[in-house]
Amino acid sequence: MDFINQIEDLKQKNKDLQMKSVIIKGIPYDVVGFESLVDFSATWEMVETLVRHEEEKSSEPNSLHSKETSWKKMEFNKQIKTLYEGKVIIWNREKEMSLIIDPVSQPLYRSIEVPVNETTIYGAKDAFTENSQQNIGLLRSKYQSKDVEVITTQHGKRNRRFSFLILKGTTEEHMVEMIKKKIEDYPNEIKQVKDIHVAFGFSKFSLITRVNSTELPENAMEYIEQGKIVFFMDGYPFALVLFNTVFDVFKQPSDSNYLSAFVYSLYLLRIVGIMIAVLLPGLYVALITINPEMLKVQLALSITESRQFVPYPAFIEIIIMLLLIELITEAAVRLPLSISNTIGVVGGIILGQAIVEASLVSGVLIIIIAATTIANGIIVNFENGITLRLMKYIIVVFSAMFGILGHVIGLLVLCSYIARITSFGVPYVRWKKEGIQSENQ
Amino acid sequence: MKRNYWIKIIISFVLLALLSGCWDSRDINYRSTPILMGVTKDEDLYHVYLIIPVSVVSEQRNLAKVDGKGATIVDAIEQIKKKIETTIDLEHIGFVVLGEELGREGIGKIINTFMRMRDMPATPTVAFTQEDMDSYIDQMIETFQKVGVPIFGFLEKQAGWEIYNPEVSLWQVYRGIHSYTSDIAIPIISSNENLEMDYFGASVLKNGKIVETLDALEVLLMNLLNNEENVIKTFITIDETTDVELVERDVEYDYKYNGDQIDLTIKLEFVMIVAEAEDHLNDEDIQKKFEEKVEKDTLQLVKKLQDKHADVLGISNRIRKNYTHNELKNFLNETYPNINVKVEVEAVIENNGKIRNLNNDDFEDWDKQKQD
Structure with missing residues (x-):
């Protein structure tokens, strides 16, 4: 079966496949491509000049032509594969040879925009997009040197592309090779970041993300320079950073655009915020239920007053309230922006007010919950924020059982859990600022 | 292997929950926290008074007086516990007032009892009063209702008494009674029509008994020297x-x-x-x-x-x-x-x-x- 017939056959199954014929200098050519991927009207001119040019050039020595943009005979299946990647085949009917070119593609990717999830006040305002080529370009424009190298691999039926960035001299290359191999060897389809976790052999139920996502090229570049491994998954508009460390919870590279004194106080503020987010609800339960003697008497009386008609123990009370806040947070994420504001008002203000007036929870608890929720927002990465959101419940449960003692035990349990986490031999809690190279063999 | 691991975790969590006994703890609003304890003797029986802050939403904070008699102090406190529904939590007591006649008989045993009691802190301020305890406590509550805050003032270390006052804690009294080389002077206070508290000076204790009384100036000199x-x-x-x-x-x-x-x-x-x-x-x-x-x-x-x-x-x-x-x-x-x-x-x-x-x-x- 010749080429034309095969294409016709394919056209029956894919209605968006286009084949257009054109005669240039008396030779008939067929231009084949997916209408959904290729902007034909813009490509047309390009095809014409290219073909004319090629004709003239064909008399010249062969060495000048690059391998990819020259007329040659190819297997049909290979040609078809390039079609799916968004290329266009120009078929010479007489010579039965084809030329594969990169056409003007349909605008399927959004342009570079302002970051949505990680907003910065002072710092670069560009963000990664779904197109990993564009993302690599963003990074290259930030580090204009021959030291930056890119390795790619493709995986699975989806033919998903993973691109790894290597900074010569800083990135451990055998580490990158190993990670690349892990992805290549993974038998199932890699759909989400969770699958990457599984492919790397990390526990699915880990409380801490080993693979961090960042939206900011500035941050990604900084991470590469720290020796972390940054890679892109096509279609995922974040850079994936391997070796998330405990310092990333309260430090981010764009902080350094401020005054140093302010930056250090900012770190301090974030550490305090982390403390509040994790410890405060537990402390409330411990102090109210089991160890009220640790409160100052005036404070104890105020709390007694506000808890006067609350019918259930502090543990139930705080679980109800935390649940409510989680619901509000999740609802605000799901809903369109214009409606999610309403959720904030209804959930936060009206419900908070009404629930206290109905004596279902105490007023002091509302303050605690508000402080916790606000403090949770100060944490640098959203994924790290999720970690702390979960940890808080562990502390609450321990506090409800053993009071202040349990509070400390819960903290200890969490600390030991964090301390034992490693990814590829690199501990999560690392004091060393510079990188991963020396610690990992 | 994997299943075994989960069973271990579940068992340890169940044990943790069972061992904690967390269902026995009472929330803060089911506890009464007395802030002042008055002790006198009433014909061989100890008479213990407690002042408990009562708080009702949307009303001014108030104080309640409860008292109980018993052969021992613990017995008297037990009598009080029978009278009220909430748990009495002595942890917040900031002030212990003793009748002066107890001081003449010797307060060694009482102080020992307080030190022994586990839910009583070792830090409350100790004082003697020469007045009738019942009317003293009533007067205190009345002043509080009139003026507002004063009784809490004694729990604030910063707002405490001035140098005229030999402020002593329970543990210091205990030390003073049992030390070979030092004694302790305990302030004498009284309720007053205008001032909520008024001090007359201090009683010097020796082996738990009052042997001497110091006036305000002497107390001041004592504090300067100390x-x-x-x-x-x-x-x-x-x-x-x-x-x-x-x-x-x-x-x-x-x-x-x-x-x-x-x-x-x-x-x-x-x-x-x-x-x-x-x-x-x-x-x-x-x-x-x-x-x-x-x-x-x-x-x-x-x-x-x-x-x-x-x-x-x-x-x-x-x-x-x-x-x-x-x-x-x-x-x-x-x-x-x-x-x-x-x-x-x-x-x-x-x-x-x-x-x-x-x-x-x-x-x-x-x-x-x-x-x-």
Whole structure:
């Protein structure tokens, strides 16, 4: 079966496949491509000049032509594969040879925009997009040197592309090779970041993300320079950073655009915020239920007053309230922006007010919950924020059982859990600022 | 393997929950937290009063009086527990008032009981009252309703009593009773029509019994000698017309051994500000008057205490290290009364009040310097 017939056959199954014929200098050519991927009207001119040019050039020595943009005979299946990647085949009917070119593609990717999830006040305002080529370009424009190298691999039926960035001299290359191999060897389809976790052999139920996502090229570049491994998954508009460390919870590279004194106080503020987010609800339960003697008497009386008609123990009370806040947070994420504001008002203000007036929870608890929720927002990465959101419940449960003692035990349990986490031999809690190279063999 | 691991985790969590006994704990709103305990004796029975803050939403905070009688203090507290529905949590007691007649009989046993009780802290302030306990407590509550906050003032260390008050904690009383070389003075307080608390001075305890009473000035001197931190805003009246404010003070104890005799020189140094004075007095007069007065009063206080074999000034404590355990047993009765005490006072007037005082020679000095 010749080429034309095969294409016709394919056209029956894919209605968006286009084949257009054109005669240039008396030779008939067929231009084949997916209408959904290729902007034909813009490509047309390009095809014409290219073909004319090629004709003239064909008399010249062969060495000048690059391998990819020259007329040659190819297997049909290979040609078809390039079609799916968004290329266009120009078929010479007489010579039965084809030329594969990169056409003007349909605008399927959004342009570079302002970051949505990680907003910065002072710092670069560009963000990664779904197109990993564009993302690599963003990074290259930030580090204009021959030291930056890119390795790619493709995986699975989806033919998903993973691109790894290597900074010569800083990135451990055998580490990158190993990670690349892990992805290549993974038998199932890699759909989400969770699958990457599984492919790397990390526990699915880990409380801490080993693979961090960042939206900011500035941050990604900084991470590469720290020796972390940054890679892109096509279609995922974040850079994936391997070796998330405990310092990333309260430090981010764009902080350094401020005054140093302010930056250090900012770190301090974030550490305090982390403390509040994790410890405060537990402390409330411990102090109210089991160890009220640790409160100052005036404070104890105020709390007694506000808890006067609350019918259930502090543990139930705080679980109800935390649940409510989680619901509000999740609802605000799901809903369109214009409606999610309403959720904030209804959930936060009206419900908070009404629930206290109905004596279902105490007023002091509302303050605690508000402080916790606000403090949770100060944490640098959203994924790290999720970690702390979960940890808080562990502390609450321990506090409800053993009071202040349990509070400390819960903290200890969490600390030991964090301390034992490693990814590829690199501990999560690392004091060393510079990188991963020396610690990992 | 994997299943085994989960079973272990589940079992440990179940055990954790069962062992915690968390269902036995009561929330803060089901507990009463008394802030003051009054103890008297009523015909062989201990009579214990508790003041419990009662808080009702949207109303002013109020105080409630509960009392109970029993053969022992714990029994009396148990009687109170029967009367009210909530758990009584003695952890917040900040103030223990004892009837003075108990002090005459000896409070050693009571203090021991308090120290033994696990839910009673060792930190509440201890005081005696000479009034009838029932009316005293009523008066306190009444004043509180009239004025508002005062009773909580005693729980605030910063807002505490001034230097006239020998504020002592329960553990200090316990120490004072059982130490070989030191005793303790407990303040005497009373309710008053206008002031919610008024102090008459302090009772000196020896082995848990009151042996002597100190008046307000003596208490002040005692505090000055005992290195109480805060002397700021302390006014000392020298005579009817003169008053000085202390800014700084320094005390030094100088012991000298002459064979069996111990000579002690207490050197007191003061920096002060003239607060009120007649015009005809100049700085030196005031200074001299002050020095004489403090020296006389201090000596008198020391003699008075030495006569009663009670040491609240820490005189014996400072040389305790030179004696064996056996010698210390009778130290207060044998050695302490025979210590020869001398007092030297040195006062400096830092500021005479920033008013123009014609009697002062400030200007003359200045003129002289100019002429030279």
